[in-house]
Amino acid sequence: xxxxxxxxxxxxxxxxxxxxxxxxxxxxxxxxxxxxxxxxxxxxxxxxxxxxxxxxxxxxxxxxxxxxxxxxxxxxxxxxxxxxxxxxxxxxxxxxxxxxxxxxxxxxxxxxxxxxxxxxxxxxxxxxxxxxxxxxxxxxxxxxxxxxxxxxxxxxxxxxxxxxxxxxxxxxxxxxxxxxxxxxxxxxxxxxxxxxxxxxxxxxxxxxxxxxxxxxxxxxxxxxxxxxxxxxxxxxxxxxxxxxxxxxxxxxxxxxxxxxxxxxxxxxxxxxxxxxxxxxxxxxxxxxxxxxxxxxxxxxxxxxxxxxxxxxxxxxxxxxxxxxxxxxxxxxxxxxxxxxxxxxxxxxxxxxxxxxxxxxxxxxxxxxxxxxxxxxxxxxxxxxxxxxxxxxxxxxxxxxxxxxxxxxxxxxxxxxxxxxxxxxxxxxxxxxxxxxxxxxxxxxxxxxxxxxxxxxxxxxxxxxxxxxxxxxxxxxxxxxxxxxxxxxxxxxxxxxxxxxxxxxxxxxxxxxxxxxxxxxxxxxxxxxxxxxxxxxxxxxxxxx
Numbered sequence: 279x280x281x282x283x284x285x286x287x288x289x290x291x292x293x294x295x296x297x298x299x300x301x302x303x304x305x306x307x308x309x310x311x312x313x314x315x316x317x318x319x320x321x322x323x324x325x326x327x328x329x330x331x332x333x334x335x336x337x338x339x340x341x342x343x344x345x346x347x348x349x350x351x352x353x354x355x356x357x358x359x360x361x362x363x364x365x366x367x368x369x370x371x372x373x374x375x376x377x378x379x380x381x382x383x384x385x386x387x388x389x390x391x392x393x394x395x396x397x398x399x400x401x402x403x404x405x406x407x408x409x410x411x412x413x414x415x416x417x418x419x420x421x422x423x424x425x426x427x428x429x430x431x432x433x434x435x436x437x438x439x440x441x442x443x444x445x446x447x448x449x450x451x452x453x454x455x456x457x458x459x460x461x462x463x464x465x466x467x468x469x470x471x472x473x474x475x476x477x478x479x480x481x482x483x484x485x486x487x488x489x490x491x492x493x494x495x496x497x498x499x500x501x502x503x504x505x506x507x508x509x510x511x512x513x514x515x516x517x518x519x520x521x522x523x524x525x526x527x528x529x530x531x532x533x534x535x536x537x538x539x540x541x542x543x544x545x546x547x548x549x550x551x552x553x554x555x556x557x558x559x560x561x562x563x564x565x566x567x568x569x570x571x572x573x574x575x576x577x578x579x580x581x582x583x584x585x586x587x588x589x590x591x592x593x594x595x596x597x598x599x600x601x602x603x604x605x606x607x608x609x610x611x612x613x614x615x616x617x618x619x620x621x622x623x624x625x626x627x628x629x630x631x632x633x634x635x636x637x638x639x640x641x642x643x644x645x646x647x648x649x650x651x652x653x654x655x656x657x658x659x660x661x662x663x664x665x666x667x668x669x670x671x672x673x674x675x676x677x678x679x680x681x682x683x684x685x686x687x688x689x690x691x692x693x694x695x696x697x698x699x700x701x702x703x704x705x706x707x708x709x710x711x712x713x714x715x716x717x718x719x720x721x722x723x724x725x726x727x728x729x730x731x732x733x734x735x736x737x738x739x740x741x742x743x744x745x746x747x748x749x750x751x752x753x754x755x756x757x758x759x760x761x762x763x764x765x766x767x768x769x770x771x772x773x774x775x776x777x778x779x780x781x782x783x784x785x786x787x788x789x790x791x792x793x794x795x796x797x798x799x800x801x802x803x804x805x806x807x808x809x810x811x812x813x814x815x816x817x818x819x820x821x822x
Contacts, residue, residue, distance in 0.1 A: 300342050305368035306335045307350060315352050315372060323347035323359065399498050400424060401491045404516070407484040411531055411594060413617055413626060414477060415484040416441065423492055434658055435619055435626040439477075443494055443509030455492075455509040456502055460634075460648050460718050462736030465770035465800040466505070476742060476766065479513075481652025481714040483613045483630045485529070485596045488516040515648065517634055518600040518607035526599040535590040537620045546579030546677035572677065580680040582671035582699045585687075590618030590625070605638040619658070621668060623703060627655040642725060648718040656710040659703065667703035674699055689751065698751060705749030715739045730778045740768040759812040770800040 307318040314335025321328035322345045331337045339348075341362060348360040348368075355372040362368070400423035410418045416439035420428045427442045446453050457464040457478060464478045491512040493499045499506030544552065550572035557570045564571045598611030610633045618625045630652035637645050659667055680700055682688050687700035720734040744764045748755030776794035 300340050301366070302338060303341050303348075303362060303366055303368060304336070304338045305370060307331045307337065307352070307370045307372060308335055309355070310371055310373060312371075315355070318350060318352040318372070321349045321351075323349050399491060399493050400426065401489060403489045404487060406490075407487055410484070411533070411592065412484065413615070413628075414439065414480055415482050415487065416479065418484055419490070425494055426492055435617055435624070435656070441511070443492060453508050455511050456499075456505050457511050457513065459513045459716055460515055460736070461720070461734050461772075461774070462716060462718050462738060463502075463505070463770075463772050463798065464738055465740075465768050465802070467740075467768055467802065476768075478740065480654050480712055481628065481630050481650070481716075482513070483596070483611070483628075483632065483652075485598065485613055486515045486611050486630075486632045486650075487513060489514045515632060515634060515650075516598075516600065516609045516611070517636065518602045518609045520602045520607050520638075521604055522601045522607070524599055524601035526597070528597045530593070530595045532591070532593045535592055535617070535620070537587055540583050540587075541672065543581075543583065543672065544676055545581075546577040547574050549675060549677050550574045550577045577677040578679050580676050580678060582674060582676065582680070585680060585700050586621050586667055586671065586703055588618060588620065588622045590620060592617045607636050609634040621659055621703065623657060623706075624659060625657050629653045642723055644722045646718075646720050648716075650716045652712075652714050654710075654712040654714075656712070658708050658710070659706055667699045667706070670699040670702055701751040702753075705751040705755065707747040708744070709746075710742060710744040712743075713739075713741045728780050732774075732776045732778070734772075734774045734776075736772045738768065738770050742766045755810075758810060760808065760810040761812070762806065762808040764806045765804065767803045768801070770798065773797045 307315045307320070309315060314331070314333070316331055316333045316335060318331045318335070318337075319328060320330070320337055320339055322339075322341065324347075325342070325345050327340065327342065327345075329337050329339045346362050348362055350358045350360060350370055350372065352372055355374055358370065358372065360368060360370060402419070402422045406422050407415070407418050412418045413435045416428060417430070419426065419439075419441075425444050428439045430439055441455055442453060443455050452466070454466075456466075459479075459482070467476045467478065491514075493506065493510040493512065499510045502510055551574050554564075554571050554574065557567070562570045592615075594613065594615040596611065596613035598609065600607075600609040602608060612631045613628075615628045616625070617627075630650065632648070632650040634648045635646065639645060680688060680698075687698070687704060689698075689701055716736075716738055718734065718736040720732060722730060722732040724730045742765070745762070746764075747759065747761045749759050750756050754760055774794060774796040776792060778790065778792045780788065780790040782788040
């Protein structure tokens with residue numbers, strides 16, 4: 279009896295000690311006019327304990343001993359750090375964040391401070407791309423701006439991201455936004471050409487981007503006419519600064535990538551068991567029809583997914599330098615990126631260079647030149663119509679011997695017919711080369727302090743060449759192999775001539791008038807050729 283009472287007393291002391299270590303703090307979060315702020319987040323500094331306010335702005339938060347600072351955040355308001363002290367109830371008044379109102383944003387053919395913009399727009403700066411490694415820059419925008427939704431068109435490394443600004447704007451026409459890089463309007467093109475990705479920004483290095491502005495509503499995109507009906511994405515690359523010492527950045531990144539989750543497929547024994555059950559259900563029995571049944575215990579088992587997958591190596595090297603004198607500013611950068619795909623034989627390599635130079639000529643004339651050549655090499659697999667190797671892993675029998683004694687994929691009659699995922703992957707040779715040049719030159723003249731004339735010429739040259747070879751082991755290439763070659767060329771230029779007059783009165787009122795004319799020409803050419811019946815499966819040339 280004494281032992282039981284002593285044990286109970288120890289439990290009581292332990293419980294009392296735990297209760298003393300944690301207390302509950304309640305309160306409300308409001309603005310300066312005492313209006314409740316619903317959805318404000320509260321988090322203990324240097325801890326993961328947090329909560330959010332309800333519709334009335336109220337909150338309740340357990341505070342462990344030793345934590346005395348509460349971090350409060352709300353969109354559009356300045357973040358606050360509150361000392362809790364011995365308080366059990368706190369009223370927190372948030373102040374609107376106004377520091378960003380003087381930020382300069384690119385809008386259409388000019389610039390304005392955020393304070394003066396009344397149309398719907400969002401922006402991100404170069405910090406959004408720091409410590410982010412992506413094969414194409416669009417993927418780094420996911421979740422960065424409200425109303426902008428990104429999805430990948432496919433699992434390919436160079437696949438264009440499908441971008442939707444405020445949802446779908448058309449049922450039958452395209453829904454991709456208009457892209458403008460340093461004033462150059464990129465030509466419209468199909469999402470893919472005969473299965474070849476046509477991502478217009480595949481050669482754009484995220485390290486070269488200074489800011490991205492997204493124009494969402496009709497008021498913001500009206501200057502682009504019908505081309506801007508799905509929204510406009512304005513990309514501005516980095517520039518040097520006048521009277522600034524040279525600044526050089528060198529970076530290198532390396533890592534590994536692998537698929538996060540595989541499909542749960544049957545192993546050889548499970549497949550054989552279900553096969554036997556299906557044979558029973560069809561009216562067969564193992565005595566009369568022994569060839570219709572498997573010996574479950576002796577069946578081999580192969581994981582087709584594991585045979586096709588690889589741990590990919592990713593590396594990226596970049597270097598840039600920028601600076602300027604009293605009359606000149608410059609930015610020069612280059613990068614190389616190589617990344618292996620999740621499937622063996624797939625990968626991508628990208629080479630890009632960018633040079634932005636601007637020169638003051640006297641006090642009233644300014645000239646500038648931007649040029650960015652890039653080249654992307656892409657190795658990929660066939661699509662579903664060509665008997666994709668990855669798709670075959672879901673239906674090809676797992677109770678076979680996939681590899682020979684040398685560890686190579688078996689091609690004997692047992693599993694060598696079209697559809698064997700391992701052989702299909704090895705018998706597909708699909709290569710793509712994308713070459714792109716973006717160039718822009720501008721000249722501006724300011725004869726008066728409030729009057730400015732500007733002429734700007736932008737040129738885009740874009741070419742995609744793709745060659746494919748499907749061997750006899752693939753569905754598409756059986757029985758003697760099939761080859762194809764595809765070529766797409768896009769060329770466009772924009773020539774804009776603008777005059778801008780601005781007048782300000784009493785430091786509060788201003789009027790800006792912009793008039794101009796723009797000439798645009800887009801051209802699109804495509805060719806494709808195919809051949810079949812190769813005498814030898816090792817031949818790779820279409821003309822063979």
